[in-house]
Amino acid sequence: MGVAKRLDSPDCRGFxxxxxxxxxxxxxxxxxxxxxxxxxxxTDPGAFIRKLRFRNLTGAARTIKKNNVLGGACGIxxxxxxxxxxxxxxxxxxxxxxxxxxxxxxxxHAWKTGFNPLEKPETRRKEKVAxxxxxxxxxxxxxxxxxLGFPVTVFEARPEPGGVLRYGVPEFRLPKEFLQRExxxxxxxxxxxxxxxxxxxxxxxxxxxxxxxxxVFLAPGLWAPMRLNSRKAAGVFSSVxxxxxxxxxxxxxxxxxxxxxxxxxxxxGSVAIDCARSALRLGASDVYLLYRRSFAQMxxxxxxxxxxLQEGVHFLVLNQPVEYLCDPKGALTGIRLRKTRLGRPDxxxxxxxxxxxxxxxxxxxxxxxxxxxxxxxxxxxxAYPSVAVRPDGLIRAGEKDGRTSKxxxxxxxxxxxxxxxxxxAVSDGKAAAKAIAAQLGVRA
Amino acid sequence: xxAKKVDLSVEFCGKKFxxxxxxxxxxxxxxxxxxxxxxxxxxxxxxxxxxxxxRVPIVHPSPRMHGYDxxxxxxxxxxxxxxxxxxxxxxxxxxxxxxxxxxxRHRVMASIMGFSNxxxxxxxxxxxxxxxxxxxxxxxxPHMTVEGSGCKVGQEHDLVEKFTTTAHKVxxxxxxxxxxxxxxxxxxxxxxxxxxxxxxxTAINTVKGLSExxxxxxxxxPNVFGKGAISGYSGxxxxxxxxxxxxxxxxxxxxKLPLSGIGGIETWVDAxxxxxxxxxxxxxxxxIIHYGYRIVEDMIEGLSDYMAQKGVSRVQDLVGxxxxxxxxxxxxxxxxxxxxxxxxxxxxxxxxxxxxxxDAGGFALEWDEKKRRPRQVEEKCLSCMICxxxxxxxxxxxxxxxxxxxxxxxxxxxGRARS
Ligand SMILES: Cc1cc2nc3c(=O)[nH]c(=O)nc-3n(C[C@H](O)[C@H](O)[C@H](O)COP(=O)(O)OP(=O)(O)OC[C@H]3O[C@@H](n4cnc5c(N)ncnc54)[C@H](O)[C@@H]3O)c2cc1C
Ligand SMILES: Cc1cc2nc3c(=O)[nH]c(=O)nc-3n(C[C@H](O)[C@H](O)[C@H](O)COP(=O)(O)O)c2cc1C
Ligand code: SF4
Numbered sequence: 098m099g100v101a102k103r104l105d106s107p108d109c110r111g112f113x114x115x116x117x118x119x120x121x122x123x124x125x126x127x128x129x130x131x132x133x134x135x136x137x138x139x140t141d142p143g144a145f146i147r148k149l150r151f152r153n154l155t156g157a158a159r160t161i162k163k164n165n166v167l168g169g170a171c172g173i174x175x176x177x178x179x180x181x182x183x184x185x186x187x188x189x190x191x192x193x194x195x196x197x198x199x200x201x202x203x204x205x206h207a208w209k210t211g212f213n214p215l216e217k218p219e220t221r222r223k224e225k226v227a228x229x230x231x232x233x234x235x236x237x238x239x240x241x242x243x244x245l246g247f248p249v250t251v252f253e254a255r256p257e258p259g260g261v262l263r264y265g266v267p268e269f270r271l272p273k274e275f276l277q278r279e280x281x282x283x284x285x286x287x288x289x290x291x292x293x294x295x296x297x298x299x300x301x302x303x304x305x306x307x308x309x310x311x312x313v314f315l316a317p318g319l320w321a322p323m324r325l326n327s328r329k330a331a332g333v334f335s336s337v338x339x340x341x342x343x344x345x346x347x348x349x350x351x352x353x354x355x356x357x358x359x360x361x362x363x364x365x366g367s368v369a370i371d372c373a374r375s376a377l378r379l380g381a382s383d384v385y386l387l388y389r390r391s392f393a394q395m396x397x398x399x400x401x402x403x404x405x406l407q408e409g410v411h412f413l414v415l416n417q418p419v420e421y422l423c424d425p426k427g428a429l430t431g432i433r434l435r436k437t438r439l440g441r442p443d444x445x446x447x448x449x450x451x452x453x454x455x456x457x458x459x460x461x462x463x464x465x466x467x468x469x470x471x472x473x474x475x476x477x478x479x480a481y482p483s484v485a486v487r488p489d490g491l492i493r494a495g496e497k498d499g500r501t502s503k504x505x506x507x508x509x510x511x512x513x514x515x516x517x518x519x520x521x522a523v524s525d526g527k528a529a530a531k532a533i534a535a536q537l538g539v540r541a
Numbered sequence: 542x543x544a545k546k547v548d549l550s551v552e553f554c555g556k557k558f559x560x561x562x563x564x565x566x567x568x569x570x571x572x573x574x575x576x577x578x579x580x581x582x583x584x585x586x587x588x589x590x591x592x593x594x595x596r597v598p599i600v601h602p603s604p605r606m607h608g609y610d611x612x613x614x615x616x617x618x619x620x621x622x623x624x625x626x627x628x629x630x631x632x633x634x635x636x637x638x639x640x641x642x643x644x645x646r647h648r649v650m651a652s653i654m655g656f657s658n659x660x661x662x663x664x665x666x667x668x669x670x671x672x673x674x675x676x677x678x679x680x681x682x683p684h685m686t687v688e689g690s691g692c693k694v695g696q697e698h699d700l701v702e703k704f705t706t707t708a709h710k711v712x713x714x715x716x717x718x719x720x721x722x723x724x725x726x727x728x729x730x731x732x733x734x735x736x737x738x739x740x741x742x743t744a745i746n747t748v749k750g751l752s753e754x755x756x757x758x759x760x761x762x763p764n765v766f767g768k769g770a771i772s773g774y775s776g777x778x779x780x781x782x783x784x785x786x787x788x789x790x791x792x793x794x795x796x797k798l799p800l801s802g803i804g805g806i807e808t809w810v811d812a813x814x815x816x817x818x819x820x821x822x823x824x825x826x827x828x829i830i831h832y833g834y835r836i837v838e839d840m841i842e843g844l845s846d847y848m849a850q851k852g853v854s855r856v857q858d859l860v861g862x863x864x865x866x867x868x869x870x871x872x873x874x875x876x877x878x879x880x881x882x883x884x885x886x887x888x889x890x891x892x893x894x895x896x897x898x899x900d901a902g903g904f905a906l907e908w909d910e911k912k913r914r915p916r917q918v919e920e921k922c923l924s925c926m927i928c929x930x931x932x933x934x935x936x937x938x939x940x941x942x943x944x945x946x947x948x949x950x951x952x953x954x955x956g957r958a959r960s
Contacts, residue, residue, distance in 0.1 A: 122614075126832065129883075148839050151807065151808045151836055151839035154808060155843065155850075156839055156842035157840070216544075
């Protein structure tokens with residue numbers, strides 16, 4: 098079957114040494130490498146590919162990990178086609194160097210050979226720093242500060258660290274052991290994780306400053322799902338719960354709801370694609386991806402869309418959900434849909450979908466996953482009342498240093514940018530670490 | 542051990558080098574502007590482009606180099622018809638003095654070549670006065686057009702001794718003889734240099750070669766307006782030859798001089814191999830011609846990490862470590878035998894092993910046409926290992942020793958003895 102075959106394909110595995118050397122052999126070793134300029138976290142592919150090319154594999158791993166503590170995860174998860182690989186000069190000859198896969202290989206190779214590129218700091222400093230949230234932004238900030246010798250405590254609401262990498266991105270894209278290795282590298286720097294410890298309640302962040310932390314980095318991400326405005330029905334999940342349940346090993350109820358049944362995912366972003374592909378793996382008989390605009394307009398990355406298509410997801414574009422239909426017991430039986438067509442461009446420059454009157458129809462499904470976006474939970478900003486937030490709940494913070502309106506409190510990642518990328522969260526964490534170090538008198 | 546604790550500095554002929562990595566004498570070390578940038582990039586020293594007296598003006602042929610590619614691999618070798626420096630002696634001496642003034646911790650070895658006894662003396666004195674740390678006597682350029690110079694000297698051992706003695710009389714600086722590989726036994730000129738007062742040997746200069754011929758014009762490359770020449774060949778292709786000569790010199794019972802290894806070095810691995818067979822510094826030209834000075838960054842980092850992982854803290858402790866393992870082929874223990882081991886789970890079914898084993902090996906493989914897989918008949922395997930060389934799956938075919946009882950089948954004879 099399609100899914101099984103794809104899961105086995107070499108694309109899901111990393112390169113081996115021979116493949117990596119051959120791929121690096123294609124690199125043009127550009128002067129002022131454009132790929133390096135295109136990486137939001139300054140992971141510096143131009144340098145690590147050159148190092149690989151000159152058999153300096155340890156140095157290559159060091160470059161990656163020093164610049165980007167989540168270099169392994171980024172190697173897998175970055176949409177490289179629109180980041181580093183987009184700028185690759187080799188495209189002018191045939192196709193870009195597969196930078197993400199080389200990056201993943203180098204990190205895995207270091208693990209395999211027992212080489213730890215992140216050396217423990219020689220100086221230990223006194224000033225404690227608190228990080229709220231252990232997603233990519235929090236992890237990057239913590240690791241960079243720890244490397245400078247600061248004692249860092251990461252407060253995480255959930256039982257395990259990782260943020261979206263742990264409770265969002267499905268296992269088939271980012272294996273748990275892989276994430277574990279990457280977290281171990283960070284733990285080895287001396288970062289302390291306090292899991293199951295949400296920083297919530299009025300003024301909880303400011304309280305950390307009073308408790309002796311010299312700086313606080315807020316990186317709680319966006320974990321409140323936006324929901325469709327329709328009647329309640331049993332069998333309707335939010336993407337957050339649906340994905341988290343799988344990563345928490347609570348697959349049973351989901352399998353009961355999906356196995357052998359038709360189901361639908363609403364949304365056109367990367368999260369929707371992850372939900373659709375997960376639904377296939379849970380055994381749904383048919384998975385419909387419902388999107389009100391066109392295929393080309395989907396925000397999901399092109400390669401993800403194509404993979405989902407190949408795995409057998411049915412793309413139902415130019416359709417808008419109207420309401421859920423239930424049996425008398427309240428269990429979902431279908432969705433009423435209305436067809437749309439593309440009209441004039443809207444504010445975002447994309448052609449706006451317009452409903453076509455009189456085209457309602459019913460799609461029979463037994464389960465629905467809503468993947469239409471996440472926001473900050475209602476009232477979550479109470480935890481940091483002195484920090485200026487926007488009406489939509491996002492924190493206002495400096496782009497280059499993560500400074501908020503409150504001295505000593507910094508922020509970054511999705512809570513500042515809105516839904517974005519792992520690599521940009523890493524970049525925010527690094528930038529904030531640098532600013533925090535500077536505040537504490539250390540030049541990073 | 543942490544890579545930070547590793548000390549890459551090394552002593553060579555009484556002088557301390559920050560690290561063993563040097564530019565060799567060639568266009569990469571042609572001026573202070575270039576060499577200064579290389580020092581900033583991390584190189585520990587330089588053998589400055591060979592100086593001559595201004596008596597005969599040097600004009601290089603044009604074009605002066607040709608790149609030799611293998612498939613899509615660029616520059617596995619480099620052919621050149623370049624001569625010694627084409628800059629005047631004075632500007633070069635000023636440049637050497639400038640380098641010593643601005644980079645006092647870096648080592649500048651002046652390379653010189655005379656065309657007569659007097660010139661050797663004049664040059665040795667001039668570079669000593671300019672402040673060079675040491676002198677490399679170039680007895681090895683393969684395309685000097687003047688008799689009594691270049692590798693023509695290197696091949697005449699009494700001249701090597703004579704010119705070294707001459708230089709030795711006018712300077713206190715360490716003298717290092719750079720020798721040509723275009724001889725069968727390099728230890729003879731090396732011993733001659735030692736008798737003349739040399740305290741170190743550099744090897745190798747370029748190997749005489751002819752890398753390519755134009756198919757339409759029938760002119761060997763580089764094509765210098767219709768003419769080609771047998772000339773100096775360098776780069777990765779000559780590394781095995783360079784390693785061999787350094788090992789020969791290191792293993793010689795009487796020579797016992799510090800060595801500077803050259804030939805095809807691009808990475809820390811190449812450099813390390815030269816150290817292991819007895820060099821204490823290494824020099825690079827073609828690697829820089831191919832990639833620029835930046836490659837030294839990976840040499841430094843790669844060698845430091847290697848040493849940290851091996852728990853070796855000083856470069857000196859690596860020098861010559863391979864020599865005790867070097868033997869005459871007659872000393873091998875041929876009672877121990879093995880075969881090629883196939884990890885069939887990883888086979889992709891290309892069948893290249895089958896082709897070469899049949900046409901160049903022991904015909905030890907059968908081919909399953911349906912499954913597209915080889916099947917090995919162990920007793921027929923010669924352990925030549927050629928199947929492993931062509932296999933595209935890394936590590937799928939490896940060598941394994943067989944038990945004492947293992948008996949290899951004899952090759953079939955088709956002819957019949959007349960009765
Ligand atoms: C399903 C999914 C798939 C994605 N796929 C990709 C991809 O392939 N490539 C890519 O680049 N990006 C992807 N993204 C986006 C990317 O994951 C995010 O941009 C990134 O994780 C943001 O990092 P962050 O550190 O800001 O927040 P998060 O990763 O959201 O981490 C925030 C952490 O803070 C914790 N937290 C929240 N509130 C509190 C509190 N009050 N106290 C303590 N802890 C708290 C949360 O539990 C969480 O662990 C994906 C996102 C999702 C949802
Ligand atoms: C273009 C060119 C010019 C060279 N000129 C000199 C020279 O002037 N003096 C000298 O001692 N060696 C000269 N060499 C030889 C190099 O120093 C070196 O011994 C040789 O190229 C082998 O090393 P490699 O494989 O790193 O290039 C020259 C080599 C090249 C390629
Ligand atoms: S841009 Fe492409 S070819 Fe150039 S260094 Fe980066 S990966 Fe290599």
